[in-house]
Amino acid sequence: MTGERSPRASLALVVGLTVVLGVAMSLVHLPSAVLFASLIAGMAHALTSPTVIAVPKSLYRMAQGVIGVVIGAVVTLPALERISHELLPIGVVLVATLLLSILAGRLLALRSDVSVVTGVFSLIAGGASGVVAVARDLGADERVVTVVQYLRVLVVLLAMPLVTAVVFHPSHGHGRLASAGAGWLRDLAFVAVSLAVGLLLARLVRFPTASLLGPLAVAVVLALGGWLGDARVPTPIQWLAFGLIGVQVGLRFTRASLASIARMLPTVLALTVGMVAATAAVGAMLAWWTPVDGLTAYLATTPGGLFAVLSTASDAGSDVTYVLAVQLCRLLVILALTPLLARWLSARHG
Structure with a gap:
């Protein structure tokens, strides 16, 4: 040193x-x-x-809130309507993915250096940035959760174009996923209102993930209401939020924790590849059960990388609304359930 x-x-x-x-x-x-x-x-x-x-606590809470606003901004009425018409199959997909995540996390927690809470939240599928942002609040080791969550996302993003091209052979260039917002002033107003009201709600509710879920809920209301148009979180603000969260986690690393994470990486990689394969099987079941095509079902159930998944779905000509509906529903449910799941795991396993 x-x-x-x-x-x-x-x-x-x-x-x-x-x-x-x-x-x-x-x-x-x-x-x-x-x-x-x-x-x-x-x-x-x-x-x-x-x-x-260290990152000041107030700034860290604001960074958590910005991530919630980013997620809430992609909620649309067509996606919610699609969810209402496909509740049973989407519910089965959600339960199957959650059970696979818990199983993989429990297998990782067989190691003596990983608690059950850390293992489950390291491998839970969906909302990597949200899970990382609240990992410490839930009693998990955010250093392990961050490394493992983004290794999962990386594996998913590397596997997705390969599986899409080799298995489904789609034609490309059907369209692009729109990323433009409603203009800087409206985008900034959207972020400011979502953060101010959402963080105020978080102070009143005092829920473990309220700093993320409060702004997320307000952002959903604003996005669905359309009062500010197709508002989005400006990219520099997203960068600032991700930067604050990354720095906060990085500052907590020690040589001992790095060595511990390095030793578990082969196990983590094997479990991640197994999860990707298992969720692909869930997608195949979804395609068999419902009228959606195989590529749409695969993209809807792949465990992570929401915006990359939506971009791939748009370019390949699959049903983007259905993919968004399933991915978004899983993401929101997992973020909402994380505090309850953390309490249950802690009560059962100390």
């Missing part, structure tokens, strides 16, 4: 590394580039200097 840095030098190191690595990772199209970059930057400081720096 090198000598002690001043707080200003430490901050400069973390911010500089985040920017440089974020740009480099974005150029090679890595998922969640800013979060990964800030995570590495926080680790680089924590592992090389005893100087203690």
Whole structure:
């Protein structure tokens, strides 16, 4: 470990590394580039200097809230209507995916260095950024949860184009997933109102994931109401939120925790590949049970990478609304159930 840095030098190191690595990772199209970059930057400081720096709690709660607003902004009436017409098959998919996640997490927790809560939330399918943002509040080791969750997302994103091309042979270029918002002023108003009201609700409710779910709920109401048009969270604000969460987690890494995570990576990789295969089987069941085509069912059930999944669905000409309905329903249910699941697991396994 090198000598002690001043707080200003430490901050400069973390911010500089985040920017440089974020740009480099974005150029090679890595998922969640800013979060990964800030995570590495926080680790680089924590592992090389005893100087203690931390993200203020208020900023961290706001970062959690921004992630909730990002998720809430993609909720649409067509997706909700589709969910209402397909409740039984979507419900079966949700239950099957949740059970597969718990099983995989329990298998990971067979290791003596992983608690059951950490194991389950490390491998729970859906809402990686949301789960990472609230992992510590739920009693899980957010260092392990972050590494494992985004390894899962990376495996899913690497497997998805290969499976789509080799198994389903779709024609490409049918369309693109719109990402434009309603203009900067409306987008900023959307974020400000969602955060202000949502975080106020979070203070009143005092639910473990309320800092994420409060702004998410307000964002859903605003998105469905359409008062601000097709509002979205501006990309720089998303980057800032992911950066704050990544740095906060990275600063908590130690050499011992890194060694522990490195030792479990072969197990994690095997469990992740098994989960991808198992959810593909759930997709095949969905295609057999319902009128949707095989590619749509596969994309609807693949465990992670919501925006990449929607972009693939749009480009391949599959049913984007159905994919969004299933993915979004699973994401919202999992985020809502995480506090209850954490309490249940903690009560059963101490």
